[in-house]
Amino acid sequence: MPAEADAERPEEATARDAVSAPDAEGRPRRTTRRFPLFTRDTARPEGGGRAASGDAPAPARQWPVLTVICLVGLGLLLTALDVFRYGTLLIGVALLAGAGLRWVVPDVGMLAVRSRFTDIATYGVLGLAIVLLAMMAQPNPLLEIPFLKDTLHFTVSQ
Template sequence: MGPDAGGPDPGDPDGITVRDPVSAPDADGRPRRVTRRFPLFTRDTARPEGGGRAASGDAPAPARQWPVLTVVLVVGLGLLLTALGVFRWGTLLIGAALLAGAALRWVVPDVGMLAVRSRFTDIATYGVFGLSIALLSLMAQPDPVLEIPFLKDTLHFTVS
């Protein structure tokens, strides 16, 4: 099968270039746009916006990924505190780490592997999860720091 039939392009060494049948044809009647999509499975994905290195390529790997390493290390410290019995401070630290990840995603142009989806989606996800974890840690029993009356009434209504 040749490239006109939608099969592999003989000029491509991998043999996986597929002509996109929906693009406008050129003067010879062949589609203009060429895509690297394979019909059965994905071989590659696009890098998310801001997913470039956070430091130059000459820097060692940890320095290039400092934003995600910062968030992961603070979450790890929060998990350690939680495991050692300091539940409220540990979970509060986890929530703060996710909020810091949202702030880093917003402020720093290239955050490396901290960029998972679009900038808006990452900020919204890190922010909602971070704020939820921080608020829940402040409301944890015994002796909650933060009391929200309607949540207490909702809990009593659903449990009883």
């Protein structure tokens, strides 16, 4: 029985150390986990759980990412229909909503790509940048930042 248990147990993901010589059984004397040559298993992502119960259909389990994708799609449609400012504002708000969902909802399904902090920072910064740029779009900007105008005049006139 012990031999069968050893056969079923997966080996550790280690790479041979280029410097170590093999022992009598052919295994390297020293092993390292620094640069494994292949991956036997991957860790489940932090938000890799389901947003709904397992018996719910797939779209219901992935409602956070579907919400963000639908809002971005609607924003792109509005932008294509020549409602540029509102379309881009909706895209930015969708990314900000994705950051909020990633922060509040513990299991967001496929909305979780990286660690929680990295996802929130990425969605938040990109969403905020898109919202600010949409508000500064010409003509008739909703937001004017005075030093940007001075910076533009300084760089163009020199």
